[in-house]
Amino acid sequence: MLDHVSISHQSGLVLWSRSFTPAFASLAASSASPVNALVREALIEGKDADGFERDGYSVRWQLENSLGLVFVVVFPALLPLAYVPELLGRTRQLFVSMFRGVLEELAAAMRGGDTKPLGLLEERLKGERWDMVFDRCLRDCEGRKEVKVEPEAAPPSAEEIAKNVHALKTRMRQKAASPSPRKSTASTAKLMRKWADSPVSAGDMAALDYSEQGGEIKVDTTGLVSADAMGSRTANGYEVAEWDFKLPSEEEILSRDTQGLTVKEEASTWSLFSRLAGRRAVTREDLAPVLGDMEKNLMDKNVAKDIAEKLCEAVGTALVGKKLGLTSVKSEVQSAVSAALTRVLTPKTSTDVLLDIQRKRAASEGPNPYAITFVGVNGVGKSTNLSKVAFWLLQNKLRVLIAACDTFRSGAVEQLRVHVRNLGALGEEMGTSKVELYERGYGKDAAGIAKDALAYARENGFDVVLIDTAGRMQDNEPLMRALAKLVTVNNPDKVVFVGEALVGNEAVDQLSKFDRALRDFTGARKRGIDGILLTKFDTIDDKVGAALSMTYVTGQPILFVGCGQTYTDLRQLRVGHIVQALLA
Numbered sequence: 001m002l003d004h005v006s007i008s009h010q011s012g013l014v015l016w017s018r019s020f021t022p023a024f025a026s027l028a029a030s031s032a033s034p035v036n037a038l039v040r041e042a043l044i045e046g047k048d049a050d051g052f053e054r055d056g057y058s059v060r061w062q063l064e065n066s067l068g069l070v071f072v073v074v075f076p077a078l079l080p081l082a083y084v085p086e087l088l089g090r091t092r093q094l095f096v097s098m099f100r101g102v103l104e105e106l107a108a109a110m111r112g113g114d115t116k117p118l119g120l121l122e123e124r125l126k127g128e129r130w131d132m133v134f135d136r137c138l139r140d141c142e143g144r145k146e147v148k149v150e151p152e153a154a155p156p157s158a159e160e161i162a163k164n165v166h167a168l169k170t171r172m173r174q175k176a177a178s179p180s181p182r183k184s185t186a187s188t189a190k191l192m193r194k195w196a197d198s199p200v201s202a203g204d205m206a207a208l209d210y211s212e213q214g215g216e217i218k219v220d221t222t223g224l225v226s227a228d229a230m231g232s233r234t235a236n237g238y239e240v241a242e243w244d245f246k247l248p249s250e251e252e253i254l255s256r257d258t259q260g261l262t263v264k265e266e267a268s269t270w271s272l273f274s275r276l277a278g279r280r281a282v283t284r285e286d287l288a289p290v291l292g293d294m295e296k297n298l299m300d301k302n303v304a305k306d307i308a309e310k311l312c313e314a315v316g317t318a319l320v321g322k323k324l325g326l327t328s329v330k331s332e333v334q335s336a337v338s339a340a341l342t343r344v345l346t347p348k349t350s351t352d353v354l355l356d357i358q359r360k361r362a363a364s365e366g367p368n369p370y371a372i373t374f375v376g377v378n379g380v381g382k383s384t385n386l387s388k389v390a391f392w393l394l395q396n397k398l399r400v401l402i403a404a405c406d407t408f409r410s411g412a413v414e415q416l417r418v419h420v421r422n423l424g425a426l427g428e429e430m431g432t433s434k435v436e437l438y439e440r441g442y443g444k445d446a447a448g449i450a451k452d453a454l455a456y457a458r459e460n461g462f463d464v465v466l467i468d469t470a471g472r473m474q475d476n477e478p479l480m481r482a483l484a485k486l487v488t489v490n491n492p493d494k495v496v497f498v499g500e501a502l503v504g505n506e507a508v509d510q511l512s513k514f515d516r517a518l519r520d521f522t523g524a525r526k527r528g529i530d531g532i533l534l535t536k537f538d539t540i541d542d543k544v545g546a547a548l549s550m551t552y553v554t555g556q557p558i559l560f561v562g563c564g565q566t567y568t569d570l571r572q573l574r575v576g577h578i579v580q581a582l583l584a
Contacts (some may be wrong), residue, residue, distance in 0.1 A: 002081070003057065004028055005308055006035060006135075007095060011068070011110055013118070016125060018134075024074070034059050034074055052079050060087045064096060067103045068110075071095070083141040090137050097254050098128055105331060120331065127580045138252070219425035226248070229568040231392075237354055238395035242572035243537065243561055248584070281323050282332070287316045290333045301582050302545030307552050315340055336580055344548065345575045347557035351531070354396060356493065357464060358474035369457040370399070371465045371490065373450075374533070375483060376498035378471030379561060381535040383412065385498060386466050387419035389533075389560065391567035394423060394432040398463040403453035404439035405446040405486065406470040413439045416468060426567070436462070446470065447486040450491045454490060467492060474513035484521030494530045496559065499550060501534040507546045512553045531559040537571070538563035542581040547573065 003024040019025035027033055038061065052059040058077045061070055071092050075081050096103065102124055106117040117377035125131075156164075228384040231240040291312045298308040315336045322332070350356060357370045372389070374382045383406070391402050402420060406412035420437040427435060438453040450467050457465045469486065472479035487495060495515055497506050515528045532550050540546075547558055561571045 001079070002073060002075050002138075004035065004072075006072045007091075008070045008072070009068055009106070009110060010070060013110070015069075015118075015121060016130065018131075025076060035072055037398075038072065039369055044387070060084050060088060062092050064092055067096065067100075067107050069096075069103070087138060087141045090141070091134065093129075094102065094137065094253055095404075098130065098133070101330060110171060120335075122259075127576070128584070151405050184502045198495070219421055219423070221425050221429060224325060224422050224426055224566060225391075225568045226564070226566045227562065229566060231395075231568070237397075238392065240392055240560065240568075240572055243563065243577060244322045244572050245571075252264070274526050278331050281321050282319050282329060284316070284320055286477060287319060287333065288330050290329050291316050294337055296550075298545065298582060300532055302503075302540070302541075302543040302549075303582070304508045304545070304549040307549050311337065311340055335581060338583060341579045341582060342575055343546065345578055348555055349530075349557065351557045351559055353494070353559065357398065360493065361463065367461055369456045369462050369465045371454060371467060371492035372494045372496055373467040373469060373487065373490075373492040374496050374498055375469050375473060375514060375529075377473060378409075379498050380471070380498050382498045383415050383419070383468055384469065385533055385535055385560070385570070386414075386564045388470055388562060388567050388570040390419070390423055390466055391426070392570055393434055393464050393466075394427055395430075397417075397433050399433045399461065400435045401435050401437065401453060401457045401460075401462040401465045403450055403465055403467045404437060405453075406468050407442045407449070410442075412468070412470070413441065423567070433463075446482065447489045450486055450490045474510050477517075480514075480517040481505065481521050484518050487518060487527050488522045488525065491525075491527075494526065496531045496533050497529045497550075498533045498535060499546070501540050501544070501546045501561065503536045503546055505549075508549050508553050511550050515554050529554050529556055531556055533560050533562065533563040534558060534573075537561040538569075542584055544578050544581045547578050548582065 002020050004017070004019045006028075007015045008017075009015060017028070019028050028035065034052075034057045037054045038052050052061075057074050058080075059072060059074050061072045063070055069092075070086050073084050073088055075084065099121060100304070101119050102117055106121060110172050111115050124405065228239065231238055233239075294315075295308045295312045298311070299305055315333065319332060319336055353372075360368060360370050374380050374386050386402070390402060393400050402416055404413045404416050416437055416439070420435055423435045427433065438449075438456055440449050440452070446469060453466055453467070456462075467490070469483060471480075471485065474480070485489050496509055499510060503510075511529065511532070519526045519528045527543075532554075534547060536548070547561075551558060558573050561573055563569050563571055
């Protein structure tokens, strides 16, 4: 077991460290630390090149001379760990591959006595989730076991072969001498042929009856929820878990082109002096290659082309003429793009739906349910993710009514009925609140059904009404007018657009036309989209550009993302997570 790991600059500045035991954590902060002894006696004086031991601890290290880094591992001297050299080598390669750009800036700044890039490195360590990358590497090294080579079995001798042949012949003679079982001569009764025009008997009807006996369908709740995907309970209620982007593999990290955004500068004495003096202003020519690479990177992450162009153009305009000092053009562009992405993605309105529900209940004299309408194109998963939202609300002890207003798609009402049956069975097991389906079949006016559902909810004390609508293409004006009528007549508290995370430019077209149609056809209220729910988020890895594109178009926040097939597969997105994924 390790006691301590650290990554330091040769000047003595610790860039990252971790102690695995409380005893060494206090020791590392004192002058008696074996790491301090390593720096004094081994690195400065160069006494021991292969290893170092002090006070019962073994210390191993590797150097990265190009960047002036020292990678150190400390473990008990009585516990030899064979994987330490491999761990040091892999840690050095991963750390340099992930942070080479900022490490080069830090090395240059250290020569000038400036530690400002250290703050940038700390942000990158957190953003790139270095702790998790190292933990995975450590587990992999610790889990490797030496494979024991079993000696090959010796070939059988002639005596063993003869003995086996004799035993086989004996078994065959015994089998031939044993009498074979007689075949049963009892014949089965021949069934009477049933002709198509013969009258149907009670027995025929019973044979064709596949319905459940007892009248009540039993629901198997196995697989409807995932314990690993459950959210957390706080003083404010049940909160869905946050989306955690998958860590890149070591192969992906090591294959990164860390020099892709580097800008070559003129090596003149005046240029160098101006840079060190902090007087060099950035020009369009400096920014062009960096912004070009950044724009391409954003489009590779599924950001719509025109949005990527506008973002990079705005960043370039803001940076032209700025004096950089010791920071590089690449670093300054990344910081500016990060700030721009954060501004776009930061919600302008409240995303706390539970708080909005509580406020409405407190402000209303009588029963007045909170209404959420789900809209979107065909096949994006509106009904499925509506049921996930219902599960989240039920976990917060709210009574939920689901209004089946998709009166066009065959099977839409039955799909919601199955979801309500499943949620009801889960509610009985988990002790949550009541859920019910309000439906009036097919071919009816969706706006009228939603109105009746809201009235039914008020009469029966429901807290929330989730309104499911039919999927429709954004260019179909008659269907968009019908949707606007539903919104105008019922005035829901939130209109949530449900879209796929897989699409890029198409997402912009869908969302912008839905928002424009609602504003154009809802009369004087000019009601548009209030929030976004992205589905199939577990299929895109780090290509989260649709989240940026959709938020950029309307300025509305992403409330949830759907990421699986169980009712617990609903997640929240943090702005920092999206920014990190876009810039990775």
